[in-house]
Amino acid sequence: MAKIMMLLTKTPWRDFRTYDIQGPALTEIGHEFIYASGAPEPKDERNFTWVLLTPEQVSIARKTGGLNLISMIKKNKPDIVQLCSLELLPLGIYLKLRKITKVVYDCREDMASALYDRKANFPMFIRKLIFRGVKALENFADRRFDGVITADPGVYEFYPQTPDERKMVCYNTALLEQFPRNYNHPAEREYDCVILGSMTSHRCGTHNLMDAIGLLKQKGIIIKLLMIGEPQNDMVERINKIVDKYQLKDQIHITGIIPHCDVPAILAKARIGIVPLHDYQKFHRNIACKAFEYMACGMPTIASELPPQRLFLDENIARFFTPNDAESLANRIEELYNDYPRIEKMGELARQKMEEQWNGDIEQEKLKKFYSNLIEMPARS
Structure with a gap:
């Protein structure tokens, strides 16, 4: 079985999507699931391997694209790292260029449009630069990352260069x-x-x-x-x-x-x-x-x-x-x-x-199949 690390720096440690849907699904089929997050203390209610990120680590990660977490990843030696926020894409790029591990990006929303709208008080040229910068990061993920997970069909369309067998929609449905x-x-x-x-x-x-x-x-x-x-x-x-x-x-x-x-x-x-x-x-x-x-x-x-x-x-x-x-x-x-x-x-x-039709149990079965297939595939170059 594989060792899969879920890396959270922006979302709360008890993030429903990762903590309740994805993590339990992967441990159920025998994978070692490493949960790297800013949890206040290790929790025994989930069969996870906990890696606690300090507030300082999280803060630095959000400013450096997660590059400060490279040594932690090398120490744990995961087969796959799933990045759960846009700010960690620079880390994913490094991991792929250095061929350290397989990388999956869990893209939960249209981040380029979201940031463009949120920065309405910025000058227009800055907003456009932010939009294009996000698209550039996502384009690299589309071309080189080993897998992409989205929460919506609309965002799924942003990754046309990722083969269908390497991407999936995992809806944020209720269990x-x-x-x-x-x-x-x-x-x-x-x-x-x-x-x-x-x-x-x-x-x-x-x-x-x-x-x-x-x-x-x-x-x-x-x-x-x-x-x-x-x-x-x-x-x-x-x-x-x-x-x-x-x-x-x-x-x-x-x-x-x-x-x-x-x-x-x-x-x-x-x-x-x-x-x-x-x-x-x-x-x-x-x-x-x-x-x-x-x-x-x-x-x-x-x-x-x-x-x-x-x-x-x-x-x-x-x-x-x-x-x-x-x-x-x-x-x-x-x-x-x-x-x-x-x-x-x-x-x-x-x-x-x-x-x-629309429940988390169905999404868990889809995720099990997705990761089982991804583990057997060679890394993208």
């Missing part, structure tokens, strides 16, 4: 064991709507949802909203202003940051899941994985009308609204509000679709 069918009937749930995450940037549309709730309040419709996560950056002030404007304090509950293992039980307290993403280029390629977890909790989804959501959502289990349009979103919420029979029917169909 059946983490989302049992023990949720309540819609009428017995505490909150009308829920939003999971999406509180770090205006691009995610949380403020549109809150404006929609304010508009509904003006019509006499009182929506109780559950917000799972914690507002950050300029969203803190923006959310507070909307709460004050419409006097929404008693209608909104913000959980703060919670462990992913606690999400299913809290999420199931709501009737309808919201995906209010704006119309940015990145969101034309990246799936909003929170919708998978809404489906797992037996609830319908109300999502902004963007191409990736149509891949797995349809009118039987979801409603769609115009991106960045609070009134359009309010109309969709009002359409389902207190219609428990329809919510129950849509939620049941969503759960069935998740069980049959």
Whole structure:
């Protein structure tokens, strides 16, 4: 069996994609799985070989492209290193040029477009340089890395030079064991709507949802909203202003940051899941994985009308609204509000679709096959 190292410097140590989906799948078929991350201490709940990265190591890695981790990799002698963030691509390039080990890049989103959008306050020529720099790194990965994993079909298309047998889409879907069918009937749930995450940037549309709730309040419709996560950056002030404007304090509950293992039980307290993403280029390629977890909790989804959501959502289990349009979103919420029979029917169909097609157990089987084949293939030169 092979020795596979997962290297995380940007994502939290208990990253759902690697910690719950990928790692257990690989250990289940006998591979030694080395989890190199900034975990606070080794965990015995997973059959992983832990390599703890200090905060200083992580900080330096993020500034040097991970090149400070070369000696650690050589010491552990993995057969394959999976890089889990864009910032580690320089490390991957070094490992390939020096023929130290096979390299797999787990590309979770359209990073070039994401950085271009996030740096809106930068001069345009700087934003274009960032975009082209990211594309140059990804182009090397496409030509030379031994494997590529993406979370979306749209990003999968960025790697045309990687042979099909060396790349796969691993969706960030929910695991059946983490989302049992023990949720309540819609009428017995505490909150009308829920939003999971999406509180770090205006691009995610949380403020549109809150404006929609304010508009509904003006019509006499009182929506109780559950917000799972914690507002950050300029969203803190923006959310507070909307709460004050419409006097929404008693209608909104913000959980703060919670462990992913606690999400299913809290999420199931709501009737309808919201995906209010704006119309940015990145969101034309990246799936909003929170919708998978809404489906797992037996609830319908109300999502902004963007191409990736149509891949797995349809009118039987979801409603769609115009991106960045609070009134359009309010109309969709009002359409389902207190219609428990329809919510129950849509939620049941969503759960069935998740069980049959969109769940983490299916993705784990795909990943096992992908790595089993990759191990037998020669390294790309």
